[in-house]
Amino acid sequence: MSKKTEVIINVALIGALFLVLFLLEQNLPSTHMLFTVLKKGAIYALVAVSMNLLNGFTGLFSLGQAGFMLVGAYTYGVLTIPVADRANVYMYFDGGLIQFALHPIIAIILAGALAALFAYLIGLPVLRLKSDYLAIATLGFAEIIRAIFQWDQLGPITNGSNLLRNYPSYKSVLFYFAASGVCIALIVMLINSTYGRAFKAIRDDEVAAEAMGINLAHHKRIAFVVSSFFAGVSGALLAMYQTSVQAAMFKSAMTYEILLIVVIGGIGSVTGSCISSFLFIILSEWLLRFLDTETYIGDFHVPLLRSGFRKVVFAVIIMIIVLFFRQGIMGTREFSVRSIYNKITGKSRKKEEGGAAS
Amino acid sequence: MDWLSKNLPYLMAGISVGGQYALIAIGYTMVYGILRLINFAHGDIFMCAGLIMVYSVTVMPMYLAIPFVLVTTVLIGFLVERVAYKPLRSAPRMSVMISAIGVSYLLQNLALYITGGLAQQYPTIPWISDVITVFGVTTKRVTVITPFLVILLVVSLVFLIQKTKIGMAMRAASKDFETSQLMGIKINSVISFTFIIGSFLAAVGSLLFFSNYTGVTPTVGAMPGLKAFVAAVFGGIGSIPGAVIGAFIIGISENIIKGLGWTTFSDAFTFALLIVVLICKPTGLFGEAATDKV
Known part of the structure; x- marks a missing residue:
């Protein structure tokens, strides 16, 4: 299969996906559970891939994702609330300090940029640390960010610990897919560039990578900042999806959830992260809902089923994956048209590459 | 004198909370010393101890409930190690840490399921919850007892480890995992024993902690857990006296910050301290310098 046909097939598949989504949207009521799940799945796919860039491709075990999402979500909310609504939203802070509203797209990009700026500053001290210390320090910084955003003194900007709401949001599921798709494509391009190769080298062996002339501090910083940029963007999308946002939801539990999505998908696989985030969201928000409601079959009261059971089942599944299927769904492999084609035609990858070389 | 009477309540609360953090921190520092693993689930084991107490007093008298809590908490700690960490002994460190996060997620969700998400009122333990007056400050007796109990437990623990x-x-296992195995040390029983001691102390800590802060929620263990870990790092990971001193320093500073009216930043301070320590003196106050082998 030539490179050209591969590109054509990929473009066609993406086009078909958007067409299907478009048709679904025309034909199903917009409140259908499917759309909720797809939107949230797209957002989580983006943040999972951004975390994978750090944990899976660069080998930096960072647990700060929720903090950067918070920065993004708040930047978006604060900058886009229409001026007319500000008095109402910031009712405890005299309408707040900021008296302008930006276009949502600009605000999303700024959300990423601010998260990246935070990451740059946090990275200066934190990226010198190794493995588990890095994890704890980033977790700590995420908590500090949350505390600062909830601080009353910053209320005129962040609305303290109150809700941000009334900002504009796109309703169409197509927007979420497009936004998150573009971002994931950018991350994939980064991973496939020389930077990406350097990241993988750092992951596999820091000392060897340094000996090969890779500037460790520089590359780690780039990975951290880029990952946080996209975490910020996904935070903005999440804010948009939820139509209201509050700092209290971005707890470390959220980071854990994202990390577990990455693990289920396979640490070091972009497509794995995407698949597992959709799977995670679809199962937890939709298909396993029945576990949370008390059920009777005839006169028989099904035991255990009541509010909260879904999450227990989920946690057990996750533990089983962590313990027995450490590779996750995809391991470090990627799902692609080429790999399927090769599987069908029985060609191994090496053969094809060798053929191309000769 | 005026200054003292104004600030003494915060100081006392700080010492008391510090002691409770110390009991949790010992569990972290011992496990890290041997397995090089941040046991993210430790804070949740602490929370479980609180919940078990809440439910056990409804079916048994207090003098049975307390030993029951201690025993079941130890059992949970033991099981967590056997089920979630032991199978991963030869796996990369990242996998074990992810497993620890998974256990924490599981315990929190289990607690959420059992409690239905409502904060449970911790039972009043007679005698230690009595209100007393010290130097003109009204407080619960537990505030005064905690530091002494902690010191007693730590001294006996140090005795256990040294003698x-x-x-x-x-000690051998924490110095060199593989060599100690070669010397005929049953590494699995040593690790289990470490988790048993850690969970026991966390259970004692929960008895003291929840006598002061009586609401038990599924996520109540997360913050004290992280703070205790910071205390362990601050004191030099692997060092028990270091963890205890670190915990007291964190507990006291946190309450002083609260006293100054900066409650929002009392949690943030802990992490700021962690970052300063890790950058300036990564081995902590009493930690041994470890050299990385290439």
Whole structure:
């Protein structure tokens, strides 16, 4: 299969996906559970891939994702609330300090940029640390960010610990897919560039990578900042999806959830992260809902089923994956048209590459 | 004198909370010393101890409930190690840490399921919850008892580690995991024993902690857990006296900050301290310098 046909097939598949989504949207009521799940799945796919860039491709075990999402979500909310609504939203802070509203797209990009700026500053001290210390320090910084955003003194900007709401949001599921798709494509391009190769080298062996002339501090910083940029963007999308946002939801539990999505998908696989985030969201928000409601079959009261059971089942599944299927769904492999084609035609990858070389 | 009477309540609360953090921190520092693993689930084991107490007093008298809590908490700690960490002993460190996060997620969700998400009122333990007056400050007796109990427990623990055979095995395992195995130390029983001690102390800590802060929620263990870990790092990971001193310093500073009216930043301070320590003196106050082998 030539490179050209591969590109054509990929473009066609993406086009078909958007067409299907478009048709679904025309034909199903917009409140259908499917759309909720797809939107949230797209957002989580983006943040999972951004975390994978750090944990899976660069080998930096960072647990700060929720903090950067918070920065993004708040930047978006604060900058886009229409001026007319500000008095109402910031009712405890005299309408707040900021008296302008930006276009949502600009605000999303700024959300990423601010998260990246935070990451740059946090990275200066934190990226010198190794493995588990890095994890704890980033977790700590995420908590500090949350505390600062909830601080009353910053209320005129962040609305303290109150809700941000009334900002504009796109309703169409197509927007979420497009936004998150573009971002994931950018991350994939980064991973496939020389930077990406350097990241993988750092992951596999820091000392060897340094000996090969890779500037460790520089590359780690780039990975951290880029990952946080996209975490910020996904935070903005999440804010948009939820139509209201509050700092209290971005707890470390959220980071854990994202990390577990990455693990289920396979640490070091972009497509794995995407698949597992959709799977995670679809199962937890939709298909396993029945576990949370008390059920009777005839006169028989099904035991255990009541509010909260879904999450227990989920946690057990996750533990089983962590313990027995450490590779996750995809391991470090990627799902692609080429790999399927090769599987069908029985060609191994090496053969094809060798053929191309000769 | 005026200053003292104004600030003494915060200082006392700080010492008391510090002691409770110390009991949790010992569990972290011992496990990290041997397995090089941040046991993210430790804070949740602490929370479980609180919940078990809440439910056990409804079916048994207090003098049975307390030992029951201690025993079941130890059992949970033991099981967590056997089920979630032991199978991953030869796996990369990242996998074990992810497993620890998974256990924490599981325990929190289990607690959420059992409690239905409502904060449970911790039972009043007679005598230690009595209100007393010290230097003109009204407080619960537990505030005064905590530091002494902590010191007593720590001294006996240090004695156990320095003088007994199992203590010697633990020290050997934390020095060099593989060599100690070659020397015939049953590494699995040593690790189990470490988790048992850690969980026991966490259970004692929960008895004291929840006598002061009586609401038990599924996520109540997360913050004290992280703070205790910071205390362990601050004192030098692997060092028990270091963890205890670190915990007292964190507990006291946190309450002083609260006293100054900066409650929002009392949690943030802990992490700021962690970052300063890790950058300036990564080995902590009493930690041994470790050299990385290439």
